[in-house]
Amino acid sequence: MTRRLLLLSNSTLHNGKYLEWAKSEILDFLNRKNVKKVLFVPYASFTHDEYTNEVKKALEPWGFQVEGIHSSPDPVQAVAQAESIFIGGGNTFLLLKTLYSNGLIAPIQKQVLENGLPYIGSSAGTNVSTVSINTTNDMPIVYPPSFMALNLVPFNINPHYLDPDHNSKHMGETREKRIKEYHEIEDSPPVLGLREGSLLAVDGNQATLKGHYSARLFVRGKEPVEYDVGADLSFLL
Amino acid sequence: MTRRLLLLSNSTLHNGKYLEWAKSEILDFLNRKNVKKVLFVPYASFTHDEYTNEVKKALEPWGFQVEGIHSSPDPVQAVAQAESIFIGGGNTFLLLKTLYSNGLIAPIQKQVLENGLPYIGSSAGTNVSTVSINTTNDMPIVYPPSFMALNLVPFNINPHYLDPDHNSKHMGETREKRIKEYHEIEDSPPVLGLREGSLLAVDGNQATLKGHYSARLFVRGKEPVEYDVGADLSFLL
Numbered sequence: 001m002t003r004r005l006l007l008l009s010n011s012t013l014h015n016g017k018y019l020e021w022a023k024s025e026i027l028d029f030l031n032r033k034n035v036k037k038v039l040f041v042p043y044a045s046f047t048h049d050e051y052t053n054e055v056k057k058a059l060e061p062w063g064f065q066v067e068g069i070h071s072s073p074d075p076v077q078a079v080a081q082a083e084s085i086f087i088g089g090g091n092t093f094l095l096l097k098t099l100y101s102n103g104l105i106a107p108i109q110k111q112v113l114e115n116g117l118p119y120i121g122s123s124a125g126t127n128v129s130t131v132s133i134n135t136t137n138d139m140p141i142v143y144p145p146s147f148m149a150l151n152l153v154p155f156n157i158n159p160h161y162l163d164p165d166h167n168s169k170h171m172g173e174t175r176e177k178r179i180k181e182y183h184e185i186e187d188s189p190p191v192l193g194l195r196e197g198s199l200l201a202v203d204g205n206q207a208t209l210k211g212h213y214s215a216r217l218f219v220r221g222k223e224p225v226e227y228d229v230g231a232d233l234s235f236l237l
Numbered sequence: 238m239t240r241r242l243l244l245l246s247n248s249t250l251h252n253g254k255y256l257e258w259a260k261s262e263i264l265d266f267l268n269r270k271n272v273k274k275v276l277f278v279p280y281a282s283f284t285h286d287e288y289t290n291e292v293k294k295a296l297e298p299w300g301f302q303v304e305g306i307h308s309s310p311d312p313v314q315a316v317a318q319a320e321s322i323f324i325g326g327g328n329t330f331l332l333l334k335t336l337y338s339n340g341l342i343a344p345i346q347k348q349v350l351e352n353g354l355p356y357i358g359s360s361a362g363t364n365v366s367t368v369s370i371n372t373t374n375d376m377p378i379v380y381p382p383s384f385m386a387l388n389l390v391p392f393n394i395n396p397h398y399l400d401p402d403h404n405s406k407h408m409g410e411t412r413e414k415r416i417k418e419y420h421e422i423e424d425s426p427p428v429l430g431l432r433e434g435s436l437l438a439v440d441g442n443q444a445t446l447k448g449h450y451s452a453r454l455f456v457r458g459k460e461p462v463e464y465d466v467g468a469d470l471s472f473l474l
Contacts, residue, residue, distance in 0.1 A: 010408055013408065014406035046418070093377075094418075134377055134378055134379075136376070136377065137376070137409060138410075138415070139371070139373070139415040139416075139418070140330075140373065140377055141371055141415075141419040141421075142371075142422065143384045146380065147377060147380045160407070160408065170251075170397070170399060170433065171247055171249055171250065171397065171433055172374060172397045178376040179376075181283070181328055181331075181376070182376060184283045185378060185379065
């Protein structure tokens with residue numbers, strides 16, 4: 001398995017610049033394969049040009065050329081010719097629906113899983129890299145043809161994972177309760193709760209937790225477990 | 238139009254008992270039609286018996302007999318024979334999927350819109366009474382055959398509406414931002430943000446905001462507007 005993935009919980013930390021918190025990981029991830037060009041997928045947003053410009057502003061000073069997939073007349077071809085792919089955050093439903101309608105699910109799977117195309121995901125872009133979008137936090141503003149996603153890893157991620165706020169008087173469900181509800185469903189895969197400022201690096205059959213914070217792993221029928229930064233999570237693969 | 242709806246943002250307030258905050262509205266709503274029996278729909282939860290017992294414990298001391306629709310061998314028949322219907326909260330996706338798989342969408346619409354069956358919804362049960370579940374806050378733990386819902390009113394509701402927390406360092410989208418993203422979509426209906434402890438009472442073509450807090454109305458292409466308790470929102474119908 002040649003896959004190489006960098007799965008970020010989120011793009012921007014409070015008071016931080018876009019992608020800044022993950023800069024050294026991104027540089028290392030792309031430079032190790034001598035990547036110069038990044039194919040950016042802005043489908044999680046409605047404003048493709050604007051969003052792509054924001055990514056250009058962040059990545060070009062770091063030495064990478066950024067192209068928005070929406071600028072290409074043939075997005076499938078763009079994926080086939082890419083040196084690396086970055087799927088940004090926004091609305092997960094909109095993103096997955098657009099990946100389906102542009103026929104990009106199988107082409108991205110093939111490129112990443114068979115040809116080792118380096119894949120960076122952030123937030124919604126991390127959600128769609130997993131088995132399904134069943135554990136997104138987003139509002140279902142559009143109806144995708146399925147919740148099944150790219151399946152580049154055999155588990156799900158909950159990005160922007162949030163601990164319960166014991167001072168809150170709001171009665172909406174906590175994140176943990178929502179994930180436990182998901183695990184009522186038979187055969188539901190494990191869910192990794194990735195806090196903001198954390199990422200999962202996958203290299204072949206090796207998975208490592210990186211970034212600033214521990215992550216919380218939920219497995220159907222078991223108590224959740226915390227894993228520290230640096231933890232080897234390869235058993236999830 | 239004979240419809241009579243009581244659409245609650247939520248069932249339980251912080252430190253409160255189940256449905257207690259809405260007791261006088263519920264009593265008035267059901268007693269005005271001399272209702273003695275409530276058909277309860279526990280489909281938003283995985284534990285139908287347990288959930289129905291919780292509702293019994295709340296409503297029976299107020300003088301109502303509660304039957305869980307899941308106890309009936311024929312749920313369509315149960316709806317046809319009901320004196321009133323109450324759809325409780327939980328997971329909106331699970332609820333809507335189960336309404337579809339049990340063939341209950343058209344029967345409930347007919348009973349409420351043509352025969353004036355009193356309908357109480359809470360949280361997910363309020364979401365499914367509207368045009369679609371596009372503005373639920375829930376996690377998409379199962380895939381329903383559509384996001385289109387009962388369409389008992391021609392707009393959407395966001396229950397548990399939450400104002401932005403300006404002290405938060407969390408970078409997930411605010412509720413307002415999520416609803417504005419929904420309104421990027423052409424022909425998307427208005428969305429009423431109902432804060433916890435608020436409800437919308439619909440009587441024919443009359444809609445009134447009741448409960449403890451103002452509500453925030455989002456209309457595509459316009460600035461959001463606050464409406465005070467007691468406001469006449471019939472223009473939404």
